[in-house]
Amino acid sequence: MRFLAVCTALAASAALTGCGQSGGADAAPTRVTLWLMKGSASDDFIGKFSADFEKEHPGIDLQVRIQEWKGIGDKVNDVLAGKSKEGADVIEVGNTQVAQYVETGGVSELTLEGLREWGSSDWLKGLSEPGTVEGAQYGVPWYAANRVVIYNKELFANAGIKTPPKNRQEWLANTQKLDKGEQQGIYLAGQNWYVLAGFIWDEGGELAVENSGEWSGALDDEKSVAGMEFYKQLQVLGHGPKDADEETPPQSDVFARGQVAQIIAPPGQAAQIEAANPALKGKLGFFPIPGKTSEKAGAVFTGGSDLIIPDKTRHRGQAVDVISALVSEKWQTELARTMSYVPNKTSLAHVVEGNEGAAAMAPGAAQGRATPNSARWAEVEAKNPIKPYMTAVLTGQDPRTASKTAAAAITKLLKQPAN
Known part of the structure; x- marks a missing residue:
């Protein structure tokens, strides 16, 4: 005043x-x-x-x-x-x-x-x-x-894994060791598309690309499809639902039951896990999402x-x-x-x-990235054709056919006029 x-x-x-x-x-x-x-x-x-x-x-x-x-x-x-x-x-x-x-x-x-x-x-x-x-x-x-891998140190030690993996191949090998009986090597829901985005970027693919001011979906590019194929390899090493995202049910609740070796999540979820199961206090560790080689971490959505x-x-x-x-x-x-x-x-x-x-x-x-820098991207996230695409691939549909459908849907949303 x-x-x-x-x-x-x-x-x-x-x-x-x-x-x-x-x-x-x-x-x-x-x-x-x-x-x-x-x-x-x-x-x-x-x-x-x-x-x-x-x-x-x-x-x-x-x-x-x-x-x-x-x-x-x-x-x-x-x-x-x-x-x-x-x-x-x-x-x-x-x-x-x-x-x-x-x-x-x-x-x-x-x-x-x-x-x-x-x-x-x-x-x-x-x-x-x-x-x-x-x-x-x-x-x-x-x-x-950004997301990291939250892991159960006790389950890693019981499997003879002394250090976190540095690259994708080590990660897959360790996760296969950890996936036995009721124990899940990793809990990865089928529609965790932010995680998929990182794998796509690691392969050199994109969610969408811009050409002369026009945006179009790019999930059907071979490099983008390769990112989805790695996601499928990893997702099968657990019992995550193929038709739901990481909040259905909340993955921190699943991890808190004590029989999941890893989840991919922001590190802040560790507090939620420990609150749900105090017995896990002191047993949780973190490592960067591994990249294709040991030289650098995997790409992540920032x-x-x-x-x-x-x-x-x-x-x-x-x-x-x-x-x-x-x-x-x-x-x-x-x-x-x-x-x-x-x-x-x-x-x-x-x-x-x-x-x-x-x-x-x-x-x-x-190594972080953001979603495509289009003012229409919010429409893509609202209707999100990426999620059904992931479910389609994980349930056995041809990845190239499914990716073309998803890319076309993204293109249509990105070309919509502003409200």
């Missing part, structure tokens, strides 16, 4: 839009609003960051507003269109949402700042690529999280968040300052250690050493 009063007093001057940016000692601080999503950062982190930021920027009053994921798209679009009563100067968005918001309009381009200030050449590709539209940077990588600035903010310079602080080494380190995330740069992977789950994520994050 103090800021508004000062600005009202200056309303007759042409300097209105710059109010609060370079006033004297008595000038009211500029209120800058940061939207963060629920669960992305702890109250402790937010409190520390806010206090430190305001100390370093005495002219800024930073207001952090926590938002729910449900219904966030409409709220963000209202801000971008200048229709929101709340307003925001910096907004956390899912890394795969950036292209949708850019197409809607109202997102500020940040190419200059990214190249100059934020070390963009070192960003994780799974965060930076979906934040880029037609060569321009709109989303600034904040943090990443989840996480980017930061955007609305075009209509009156405080772009201060909003840039907020992002600069959030992506600095100091606060990337604090966030990664507090929340067990992977930092936004490959050079900062070392900061999670000592946190077994987060450390297992880091090698995969370096």
Whole structure:
């Protein structure tokens, strides 16, 4: 309110839009609003960051507003269109949402700042690529999280497996050893398409490709089919359903029964497993999803968040300052250690050493990818022709025929006009 009063007093001057940016000692601080999503950062982190930021920027009053994921798209679009009563100067968005918001309009381009200030050449590709539209940077990588293999150390030891596998062939061989009787070598639901995406990328395939601005499905490419064939080899070494995803039933509940040697999941699911079965406390380990060779981990879908600035903010310079602080080494380190995330740069992977789950994520994050950077991809995920394709292959249908059907369905969805 103090800021508004000062600005009202200056309303007759042409300097209105710059109010609060370079006033004297008595000038009211500029209120800058940061939207963060629920669960992305702890109250402790937010409190520390806010206090430190305001100390370093005495002219800024930073207001952090926590938002729910449900219904966030409409709220963000209202801000971008200048229709929101709340307003925001910096907004956390899912890394795969950036292209949708850019197409809607109202997102500020940040190419200059990214190249100059934020070390963009070192960003994780799974965060930076979906934040880029037609060569321009709109989303600034904040943090990443991805899947790893969570395993039962006791079952591994009983099978004589002393170290986690480093490549696919070792992984298959170990999983075959572990798959005996009622014990499952791995629980892998038939429609876990995020896991499939990593196998496809490892083979050099794609979910969809862009040509001259037109997107089309690519599951029928031979390399993409090879990724599905590896998925089938792995999935049969357990009793996972062929016609359901990893939440039907929740795979953490299945693992908690104690007769599953491995699941592929974010490391945070270990806490859910231990809560369901305290006897497993101390028996869970983590390793990166193995790649085709031992030289590098397998590709993974990178989840996480980017930061955007609305075009209509009156405080772009201060909003840039907020992002600069959030992506600095100091606060990337604090966030990664507090929340067990992977930092936004490959050079900062070392900061999670000592946190077994987060450390297992880091090698995969370096090979991480995001879903195709089409504003229509949300339609693909909503109707998701990938899931029935996977079930078809796992139940014996010809992979090439099934993949053509799925690729055509994806192409049709990607060519639909915007709503």
